[in-house]
Amino acid sequence: MLTVRAPATSANLGSGFDVFGVALERPADVVRLEKADRVTIEMTGAGSQYIPEDPEKNTVGAVADALDAPARIQIDKGVRPASGLGSSAASAAAAAVGLNELYDRGYSREELVPIAAKGEAVVSGDAHDDNVAPSIMGGFTIATDKGVTQVDADIPLVACLPDIVVSTRDARNVVPETARVDQMVETVGNAAALTTGMHRDDPELVGRGMHDTVVTPARAKLIDGYEQVREAALAAGATGVTISGAGPTVIAACAEKDRRKIASTMLDAFGERGVDARVYQTRIGGGAEVF
Numbered sequence: 001m002l003t004v005r006a007p008a009t010s011a012n013l014g015s016g017f018d019v020f021g022v023a024l025e026r027p028a029d030v031v032r033l034e035k036a037d038r039v040t041i042e043m044t045g046a047g048s049q050y051i052p053e054d055p056e057k058n059t060v061g062a063v064a065d066a067l068d069a070p071a072r073i074q075i076d077k078g079v080r081p082a083s084g085l086g087s088s089a090a091s092a093a094a095a096a097v098g099l100n101e102l103y104d105r106g107y108s109r110e111e112l113v114p115i116a117a118k119g120e121a122v123v124s125g126d127a128h129d130d131n132v133a134p135s136i137m138g139g140f141t142i143a144t145d146k147g148v149t150q151v152d153a154d155i156p157l158v159a160c161l162p163d164i165v166v167s168t169r170d171a172r173n174v175v176p177e178t179a180r181v182d183q184m185v186e187t188v189g190n191a192a193a194l195t196t197g198m199h200r201d202d203p204e205l206v207g208r209g210m211h212d213t214v215v216t217p218a219r220a221k222l223i224d225g226y227e228q229v230r231e232a233a234l235a236a237g238a239t240g241v242t243i244s245g246a247g248p249t250v251i252a253a254c255a256e257k258d259r260r261k262i263a264s265t266m267l268d269a270f271g272e273r274g275v276d277a278r279v280y281q282t283r284i285g286g287g288a289e290v291f
């Protein structure tokens, strides 16, 4: 049996809607695969009771189909579904990397990205690549229909996951259909600053570039306590704060020395709203690993 560990990811980072993503050092899904006559899926771990084992409805089923690689697939979820931490993508990324190796298909990591994204289409209606790209390739990724650009950035992060469920499909429905030119100009500036910050491993520049006035304000309404948590994290030293993926996780970039304080401040701020939460003190990490 082949074992693959594929990391959680944080997509968008504010200014890079549907394009930017980072792999997180933790949490991760662990997927075990062996060749079989047909695809079967067994789920365990965080929130697994809410995830269908039917290959037609699970992200890994679409990946196995695309690679013509039937297998017995056991998924141990470390990434809770509907978290904004690329839960559905982590399983799809692990399946793409694992089945490619098991069946010796010979695809490169970059070529596996659109294949894994077919799994995302099953759950959110859109084959967006911004979670599967970093989960497969690691680091900071810029995923467009022209391919993926990747850099091995190192930025400390805090990801605070409240006990609220936001499905990516629902959160995509509140994205505004249009943006003003001044918002476009601001977004381009922020995205450029963030990208430069990733190349320099500079949390200040990355945090500044996470600002977004187009998609984030619309989605913030789905997360009870978002504004309070954001303000508390900034006051505790975060260099930037935004919604991770479609939410409800709130993600902060920071200097290493401030990470612990920011983590406890974010938990407290959700607590003051009566919302339970858990927090990951993490950083940008590598992509899927095969054991």
Ligand SMILES: Nc1ncnc2c1ncn2[C@@H]1O[C@H](COP(=O)(O)OP(=O)(O)O)[C@@H](O)[C@H]1O
Pocket: 050, 051, 052, 057, 058, 059, 060, 075, 080, 081, 082, 083, 084, 085, 086, 087, 088, 089, 091, 092, 123, 124, 166, 167, 168, 169, 245, 246, 247
């Ligand atoms: N292997 C999988 N892992 C996680 N969620 C899955 C998987 N397969 C299907 N799903 C479904 O995908 C949805 C979660 O995906 P999504 O809303 O994109 O959340 P996330 O932000 O955590 O990726 C849930 O409805 C879940 O049942």
Ligand SMILES: N[C@@H](CCOP(=O)(O)O)C(=O)O
Pocket: 009, 011, 012, 017, 018, 019, 083, 084, 085, 086, 087, 088, 128, 130, 131, 168, 171, 172, 244, 245, 246, 247
């Ligand atoms: N770009 C997508 C990313 C969704 O990420 P997820 O972790 O919430 O699945 C979006 O913002 O809709």
